Amino acid sequence: MIKQAIIPLAGLGTRLLPLTSIIPKELLPINGKPGLEYVLDECIDAGIKEIILIISKKKMMIKNYFQKDNFYKKIIKKKKDKRILKEFKKIKKYKKIIKFVYQNSPSGTGDAILKAKKLIKEKYFLILLPDDLIIKNNCSKNMISIHKKYNASVMASMNVKKKDVTRWGIYKVKKKINDKNFLIEGVIEKPSINKAPSNKAVIGRYILPKKIFTKLKKQKKGKSGEIHITDAIQSLILESNKFVGHNFAGKYLDCGTMKGYIRSSMKISKK
Ligand code: G1P
Secondary structure, three states: OOOEEEEEOOOOOHHHOOHHHOOOHHHOEEOOEEHHHHHHHHHHHOOOOEEEEEEOHHHHHHHHHHHOHHHHHHHHHHHOOHHHHHHHHHHHHHHHHEEEEEOOOOOOHHHHHHOOHHHOOOOEEEEEOOOEEEEOOOHHHHHHHHHHHHOOEEEEEEEOOHHHHHHOEEEEEEEEOOOOEEEEEEEEEOOOOOOOOOOEEEEEEEEEEOOHHHHHHHOOOOHHHOOOHHHHHHHHHHOOOOEEEEEOOOEEEEOOOHHHHHHHHHHHHHO
């Protein structure tokens, strides 16, 4: 069973400056609620029982958001506002299942995940990258079913235009299982157009085995001097670990750039 999820949140969010000079990007509201809550709800709905948030000292605001119990209680007592009470209950529910871990120097997603090593108990766990919102269909839930069915690690993916492959991790298909699922032969982080093995881009949802930590520990810095999960995954694939790419059914929204963030708010409000 997949019971634990890791969400790395220590990134600086420079693409969303100047907003992110004050507010962590994951707390920026999308149609009235922080982007992070969409991802938390996806986890809870998929049956996740513990969520590990990786933050940095600069992003303590995220921890505070979930821990201001007394502040809320006082307001609710005074105002008796149903909406605030409902929000408070929701935040309390999140608080019960969240743990915080710190990554104080942003050295890449791989390095962030490694910080959660000691807390991971089960053989497999889920990772969600909060810049990638997937609405209208619970991608994590579907990936958990695929993991069970094929007894494999799983990465969410979508087909992208050839000119856009340089923005993503791209995988090579070994075998098409069906229209949505593909056995993976290898994966490469942000390849040049010429080196891209396909147009299948990895999107920020992964079901990975605990043994990825051994690879991450040894992992050398890759593209842009960062430690990437993609490179550690590639090492596992080379050792014949089974990975399935799952072209998800929901709608993808990119919340990591200003243009994407604005568009996401509009799309979600129209939902
Ligand atoms: C990360 C991964 C990349 C993946 C992408 C999905 O890149 O390194 O392989 O395709 O997330 O959003 P980042 O967005 O951190 O540059």
